[in-house]
Amino acid sequence: MAVAIGAGALALARPGSLDTLLLYAVLAQSWNLIGGLAGYASFGQVVFFGVGGYLTALAMVRLGLSFYLAMPLGGLGAALFGLAVGDLVLRVRGLYFAVATLVLAGATKAVLSSWPGLAGPSGVLTITTVGLHQPTARPGPLGFDAVYLALAAVSTAGVSVLVRSRLGDSLAVIRDDEDLAGALGIAVRPAKVAAFSLSGALAGLAGGVYAFQVTALSPAVLFAPLLSVVMVAAVVAGGAGVLGPLRGAVLLWLLSAGVGSLAPELRDVLVASLIVAVVLVEEGR
Amino acid sequence: MTGSTTRASRPASRSPGPTGTSDPAGDCGEAAPLLKVRGLTRRFGGLVALEEIDLDVEVGRLLVVMGPNGAGKSTLVDLLTGYLRPNEGGFRLDGVDLTFSPRWSLARSGITRTFQVPRPLARFDVRENVRIAARCGSPPRPGRSAAERQAAELLSETGLDGQASCYPAELSLASLRRLELARALAGRPRLLIADEPLGGLAGADIDAGIALLRTLARPDRGVIVIEHAVRAVLQVADELAFLHHGRLLRRGPAAEVLADRAVVDAYVGAGLLRRGLL
Numbered sequence: 269m270a271v272a273i274g275a276g277a278l279a280l281a282r283p284g285s286l287d288t289l290l291l292y293a294v295l296a297q298s299w300n301l302i303g304g305l306a307g308y309a310s311f312g313q314v315v316f317f318g319v320g321g322y323l324t325a326l327a328m329v330r331l332g333l334s335f336y337l338a339m340p341l342g343g344l345g346a347a348l349f350g351l352a353v354g355d356l357v358l359r360v361r362g363l364y365f366a367v368a369t370l371v372l373a374g375a376t377k378a379v380l381s382s383w384p385g386l387a388g389p390s391g392v393l394t395i396t397t398v399g400l401h402q403p404t405a406r407p408g409p410l411g412f413d414a415v416y417l418a419l420a421a422v423s424t425a426g427v428s429v430l431v432r433s434r435l436g437d438s439l440a441v442i443r444d445d446e447d448l449a450g451a452l453g454i455a456v457r458p459a460k461v462a463a464f465s466l467s468g469a470l471a472g473l474a475g476g477v478y479a480f481q482v483t484a485l486s487p488a489v490l491f492a493p494l495l496s497v498v499m500v501a502a503v504v505a506g507g508a509g510v511l512g513p514l515r516g517a518v519l520l521w522l523l524s525a526g527v528g529s530l531a532p533e534l535r536d537v538l539v540a541s542l543i544v545a546v547v548l549v550e551e552g553r
Numbered sequence: 554m555t556g557s558t559t560r561a562s563r564p565a566s567r568s569p570g571p572t573g574t575s576d577p578a579g580d581c582g583e584a585a586p587l588l589k590v591r592g593l594t595r596r597f598g599g600l601v602a603l604e605e606i607d608l609d610v611e612v613g614r615l616l617v618v619m620g621p622n623g624a625g626k627s628t629l630v631d632l633l634t635g636y637l638r639p640n641e642g643g644f645r646l647d648g649v650d651l652t653f654s655p656r657w658s659l660a661r662s663g664i665t666r667t668f669q670v671p672r673p674l675a676r677f678d679v680r681e682n683v684r685i686a687a688r689c690g691s692p693p694r695p696g697r698s699a700a701e702r703q704a705a706e707l708l709s710e711t712g713l714d715g716q717a718s719c720y721p722a723e724l725s726l727a728s729l730r731r732l733e734l735a736r737a738l739a740g741r742p743r744l745l746i747a748d749e750p751l752g753g754l755a756g757a758d759i760d761a762g763i764a765l766l767r768t769l770a771r772p773d774r775g776v777i778v779i780e781h782a783v784r785a786v787l788q789v790a791d792e793l794a795f796l797h798h799g800r801l802l803r804r805g806p807a808a809e810v811l812a813d814r815a816v817v818d819a820y821v822g823a824g825l826l827r828r829g830l831l
Contacts, residue, residue: 432697434688434689434694437685437688437689438689440674440676440677440685441674441685441689444674444675444676445672445674448668448672448674449657450635450655450656450657450660451634451635451636451656451660451665451666451668452657452660452665452685452686452689452690452736452740453657453660453661453665453686453689453690453691453740454657454689455655455657455658456657
């Protein structure tokens with residue numbers, strides 16, 4: 269398991285920097301909402317990251333909106349995407365849910381890759397950061413750190429409120445005994461979809477910041493499957509709850525700073541192993 | 554949804570005993586029942602698990618449903634709590650047709666249940682198990698601290714206050730059965746359905762369980778208890794319904810029903826069958 273987590277930690281290009289740590293923290297809290305609190309291990313969580321990133325970029329490029337307006341729109345769009353597809357994928361649980369979310373992310377990536385109007389002929393959507401037409405002045409590294417920090421703080425505060433709420437109680441029952449939940453008066457499907465959608469909002473917001481940071485966007489950048497694995501690994505390593513995902517994010521960040529690059533084939537094997545291991549642990553719980 | 558009202562024309566064979574709460578609205582002297590089951594039928598393929606069941610439960614009363622294995626008791630509980638759907642017939646709670654309501658809606662409408670095999674939330678202690686149920690049950694749904702107070706009261710009512718911080722894995726079967734009751738009560742039921750709340754208990758635990766069951770019916774709450782043991786039935790039942798092969802064989806005061814020839818034959822027959830003597 270530890271090796272698999274280490275492989276997941278290789279996911280992002282610039283390991284070890286502060287923004288990476290904070291990004292991991294937001295993503296871990298995102299996954300925590302659906303995988304940790306509700307017990308639905310999503311392996312396609314990157315879909316929200318990608319949807320939020322693209323929507324943020326399009327709002328800036330096509331509509332000329334400020335980044336600080338575009339990013340919340342991206343988060344909202346990702347949440348709505350979660351509402352739209354949640355009821356469908358959340359009908360299955362365990363390994364089936366893992367596969368359903370993987371397929372969801374792959375299909376969304378494929379659709380965006382072949383969408384003719386999305387980017388220029390190069391297939392790369394670029395957020396203009398110089399010249400007269402830049403919607404928002406691009407913040408420096410410290411600026412991005414501050415935005416990620418705010419997101420991480422909001423995510424963690426949100427999770428801590430949620431676990432004490434009625435929805436938090438409902439998710440705890442759904443995680444432990446979904447068949448019992450209805451008998452206690454819990455409307456299972458709305459609760460699950462709400463958790464999925466909220467988790468989508470967090471990942472979508474993170475994707476929006478990442479998009480502005482990277483500026484040159486393609487589906488390969490915003491839908492990197494290893495990002496999904498980072499989210500899973502952080503919560504698996506750190507534990508669910510309010511602070512567990514933060515511990516996991518730190519652990520992943522430390523590993524990603526120390527471990528060199530592996531062959532892509534080896535990564536794929538490790539990713540697959542992680543999926544199987546997480547699902548087996550979930551099922552056996 | 555069919556049948557639930559068409560069969561209501563058949564008068565319910567109500568026991569003439571001390572049922573009669575005065576009904577200011579009606580001339581007939583009968584209050585509308587809390588739960589009204591009419592023509593309830595459930596088949597599994599060719600097997601008829603429950604056939605044309607008519608039952609009433611009134612507030613302040615405890616109805617015991619009894620019968621040999623396979624008589625349809627669990628099917629009845631599952632139909633009334635949304636774990637199964639009927640093929641025909643239906644039921645009303647406080648006059649509202651809830652036959653095809655989803656589980657959560659039934660619970661929030663005031664029908665809560667216990668499970669024959671206790672299913673506590675293993676990650677939470679006894680107090681939390683009850684608190685969560687209090688928070689999610691029928692309206693008015695309390696906030697977190699009010700739910701904690703309700704849970705504390707229920708733990709005291711069900712004799713679990715000494716074990717409030719224990720985890721389910723540390724509990725005896727008797728305590729687990731009490732936890733099931735406390736959790737079902739936490740949903741603020743109008744109708745509480747207890748599925749074999751004394752199952753597997755012995756000696757003093759049975760007596761304590763009987764004492765607890767006798768406290769469950771309230772002026773605003775009716776109770777259905779599934780139970781086998783004749784001694785317990787005689788002590789807790791305001792009324793007894795005896796099921797056999799999915800049909801309602803007899804219904805009335807417990808002592809009368811248990812003395813009935815057909816009931817004795819069904820029960821003893823089933824007992825002998827189980828022992829391989831028939």
